[in-house]
Amino acid sequence: MKKIISLVGARPNFIKIAPLHKVFKKFSDVVNHKICHTGQHFDENMSKIFFDELDLPKPDFYLGIGGGTHTEQTAGIMIEFEKVLLQEKPDLIIVPGDVNSTMAGALVASKMGIRIAHVESGLRSFDRSMPEEINRTVTDMLSDYLFVSEKSGIDNLSREGIDSNKVFFVGNIMIDSLVHYLPGINASLITINLDLSYNNYILVTFHRPGNVDNLKNLKTIVNLLNRISGEKKVVFPVHPRTKGNLEKFGLLKQFDKNVLLTDPLGYVDFLSLAKDAELVITDSGGIQEETTFMGIQCITVRNNTERPVTVDIGTNHLAGTDLDIVEDTALKIMKGAKKKGSIPELWDGKTANRIIDILIDKLVNP
Ligand code: UDP
Numbered sequence: 396m397k398k399i400i401s402l403v404g405a406r407p408n409f410i411k412i413a414p415l416h417k418v419f420k421k422f423s424d425v426v427n428h429k430i431c432h433t434g435q436h437f438d439e440n441m442s443k444i445f446f447d448e449l450d451l452p453k454p455d456f457y458l459g460i461g462g463g464t465h466t467e468q469t470a471g472i473m474i475e476f477e478k479v480l481l482q483e484k485p486d487l488i489i490v491p492g493d494v495n496s497t498m499a500g501a502l503v504a505s506k507m508g509i510r511i512a513h514v515e516s517g518l519r520s521f522d523r524s525m526p527e528e529i530n531r532t533v534t535d536m537l538s539d540y541l542f543v544s545e546k547s548g549i550d551n552l553s554r555e556g557i558d559s560n561k562v563f564f565v566g567n568i569m570i571d572s573l574v575h576y577l578p579g580i581n582a583s584l585i586t587i588n589l590d591l592s593y594n595n596y597i598l599v600t601f602h603r604p605g606n607v608d609n610l611k612n613l614k615t616i617v618n619l620l621n622r623i624s625g626e627k628k629v630v631f632p633v634h635p636r637t638k639g640n641l642e643k644f645g646l647l648k649q650f651d652k653n654v655l656l657t658d659p660l661g662y663v664d665f666l667s668l669a670k671d672a673e674l675v676i677t678d679s680g681g682i683q684e685e686t687t688f689m690g691i692q693c694i695t696v697r698n699n700t701e702r703p704v705t706v707d708i709g710t711n712h713l714a715g716t717d718l719d720i721v722e723d724t725a726l727k728i729m730k731g732a733k734k735k736g737s738i739p740e741l742w743d744g745k746t747a748n749r750i751i752d753i754l755i756d757k758l759v760n761p
Pocket of ligand 1: 406407410569600602632633658659660661662663665666678679680681682685
């Protein structure tokens, strides 16, 4: 029997690990899959709701490391996760995505000689001012099995000198969750409950530090949302980081009445809103992918994306951070300048199966 521990900490991690857990259950005679939650996201609506909705069991280990600076968080996770690894002695750990938990887990396991699988490997924004870029790059350097979601990842890893025998193009694990929960997403009543009409509102999320951590940028975002809400109703589920900053800068009450602020939403309701929106405006990583899969127009308010396939063949418009350009792009899309878009290769809902076939091959039948 092989033991595998998946290390998760933040909202997007839960969405990426859920499909793997479902498939691991089918192999419970050969693999004991355990989940360790670092506590990076701990609010009810950023964590527990995802475990409930995505049919994840209560984590086997909870490290309780929330808040703090990046260093405090990374170091705290490392110290506590080392204790789990010393006690459990797993054959492999799985780290998804690009958050501090991902990199912290990889650092600890690599020094203990424990094999590491990185899910969603190879993505690069080439912008080291993003903490996620540092997390991804370090994790990839240390990983033994690198599971890539889009082909740009293969090129990026090859350029960084990573042995191609360790790299596997398996498709996008986020899409596994989307495909699995589509019936529930289609059945959600959130648009009705929020009094929205199909294809006639704009869904917005912002949480990247570069956009929301300073007054000037956040104020410009508030102004932009107020302006576009003159055209269409805007729905804005507010990430805790963004909410904290809106409060700190006294901006929370500055929204016009056509901008509907909500708490962060559960997975099913959020994707239902995304699926029925005319347009999504975001700085999220995962939402660029989900909108491309669903054929929904997405404006990404960043100067770069680590997910270029969503721009090259999907429905993503990379508009930069000049909000006049973002507004102009939004107006053009609403007037009909929509990208047609197609679904990237292997975004088919079967990525977890491909990953687990490879891992079992490597661990159980080496
Ligand atoms: N999401 C959600 N509720 C929300 C906002 C986002 O369930 O209120 C989901 C979204 O569908 C996506 C994931 O959270 O799957 C993305 O997380 P986030 O934007 O926080 O992280 P990123 O992808 O930027 O790392």
